[in-house]
Amino acid sequence: MGNTATVADTLAPLLRTALGDQPPIRFEFWDGSTMAPAAEPRGVMRIRSKDALSYLVWAPGELGLARAYVSGQLEFEGDVFTVLRSMQQSAPRDADLGWDAALRAVGAAGRLGALTHHPKPPPEEVRPLRGGLHTKRRDAAAISHHYDVGNDFYRLVLGESMTYSCARFVAPGDDGAAPANPAVPLVDAQRAKHDLICRKLGLRAGMRLLDVGCGWGSMALHAAATYDAQVVGVTISHEQAELARERVAAAGLRDRVEIRLSDYRDLRGEEFDAISSIGMFEHVGTKRSAEYFDTLRALLRPQGRLLNHAISSIGGSRMQNRSFIGRYVFPDGELLDVGAVVLAMERAGFEVRDVDALREHYALTLRQWVANLENDWDRAVSLVGPGRARIWRLYMAASALGFEDGGLGLHQILGVVPDPRGEAAMPGNRRGWV
Template sequence: MGNEPTVADAFRPLLHAALGPKPSIAFEFWDGSGIYPDGEFPGTMRIRSKDALRHLVWAPGELGLGRAFVSGAVDLDGDIFKILRALQSTAPRDAQLGVDAAWKALGAARQLGALGRRPQPPAEESRPRRGGLHTKSRDAAAISHHYDVGNEFYRLVLGPSMTYSCARFVGADDNGHQGANASVSLEDAQREKHDLICRKLGLAERPGMRLLDVGCGWGSMAMHAASTYGAQVVGVTISKAQADLARQRVADAGLSASVEIRLSDYRELGGEQFDAISSIGMFEHVGTKRSAAYFETLRGLLRTEGRLLNHAISSRGGSIMRSGSFIGRYVFPDGELLDVGEVALAMERAGFEVRDVESLREHYALTLRNWVANLEKAWDEAVPLVGAGRARIWRLYMAASALGFEDGGLGLHQVLGVVPDAVGNAGMPATRRAWG
């Protein structure tokens, strides 16, 4: 009896193929067996049922592992940042949940009697969509998948600022150097980000400027521009949940005369003119093939000497969030990240003069760590709002993204462009000193 093989015995070849010979975290299985590293380890991956193997057999790779995690067949216990970093740092450079691991998963499933019908994908999964990529209808469906999950859930994660984009943690460190300072509160950091964008757009130079906020979220940037700089703001979003709450927040702040929130696509704004445009955390949904048309549309909405601030996640060489990936299926369907060089080139081809490019990569890592802390602190409130599966998705994707910004795999750039007049006048300050 004591020599009978355990679940750990069956899993060992699979883990070796996927992660290498020396595990960096502990693995514990539904029969009580486990595989443990030598010495201390940051956390434990718990394989709770045979369904974990079934998901991997039927969808080898990242999608199957994601399904196992979202369904609860796999879980992570411990500091999620340290667990993910440990897995990343110890896995062989060429390790993939590919063909070899798929065969190992099939062998383990056969040995454990886990073969059977294809498991149902978790309900939180985005299914393949009809229609052309980045058409209005398909974009609306993709945005709804991510943003229309409940305003109260986002309030728990984002905090009082209700701002779902990279903050700016400005402050001196222990040596007196200015930089991304983790001791700055998330609310203050989001306020500083909004203010920086307002200053870059020149809203302080002339009260009453007309600002378009593309992808306005829950209205925080629009409200800051109106209350601090007297701007007249139009905010557009294609998320109904965002629009409803943004309008309520604007009314509660007494800013209805200055801020208009529209449930509208940016492609429906033809014929209007603005002094400045902010696009914050929205460009990731535009797509490579539509980037030229996007900037041409925004260029057509700006008066001469008007400025555009494009604040977006970037990736060296670009990256498409494909449907077979965890983030493409569960987080940002149809999302794409462009190389910042391609962004600047597309803006210039559309008629903008690019005047400033600033990286806030380290600031986004701090922002995400704050969001994860908020979610973990409010876990017992969050799960009843959106379900355990979606809460698990958000915790994993935000933690993994934070590590991506920390190691440089992901970037965050603000690219500032201006529309010069016929003889090249841009109305821009000569240095960054104007906005700090």
């Protein structure tokens, strides 16, 4: 008699090894067979064809899963946060995912006919970048991969504030002691974040601010309109620079805001009263962190302040080339330990005056971005295609969970350049800005 085993029969032992005896979600396979938990499933994972297994065989682990998902050969239904968290929590800590499991997976794929061809990676995948790590040319290519995907798509995801960094969810009048408040609208939370940074920097009328990695100009616009600062914003994304200039003109602020298409390393011979770097440091990396802080230190006058706002991770982590984030989202991205950032700032000559942790606020920010994407999914797909829309949904949802469980952090670090007498002209405590 021939083999009558279904796809579910063939793959069930492997799924139980990876996710426990009762996987929390329902699996549906291309032959119509299913595998479901005894309790109500927390979502559905649909494997649409044997190509999904082929991706996993030829690129075992995270990269293969990413290719299957981005290509649409693997899909899931249900609340994305619940599905991801359930799968994360159900995996046995002592799961045998070594060579034995790999050999069993290859054998199962062979029985299902998934070894007959090597599927091409989805077109959204970044190809190997040329040049040395964090050279200007390579950084420009990495930034373009992520940011030059269409301003209309970013507007859909980010909302009217067009701000691609952690917001600050505080109610009006809050002194900063209350927990992050999810009832605060995203546009107000982004405004609160920008205002906090301006106050930490001590901005006043006529002061000169450099915004490194200015994005679509939101921080520059707030500093100029609210504090009457003179702002220079720099970005190496062509699409960001174009829209930022349009927004400056529409706000009537061309006399106070200049947007440059420029690398921060090209800034020489200028002096600023304050520098903000918001969500840009993740692209700098350990290799260039000393150069980064030395460059910014040289641009500040005595008693000038730097606010570095960046994602962090304990011990630091580089977004590896074979990871989902490294291959599809942030090529060459790197997260530094907050302690390493403080040390690098001090070595560059900054006196570190404040470290502020905002990870719960970033989790709320990401959840709102995911909601924006899902609420206008068809338009998002029409703008960037289904593959890139899937990438963003997965990366933002997974990141939100990382901030919620503490695997990721978000820190604002405030440094000041003491004058020759060692004076920093700082407020006596945080009440000066919270």
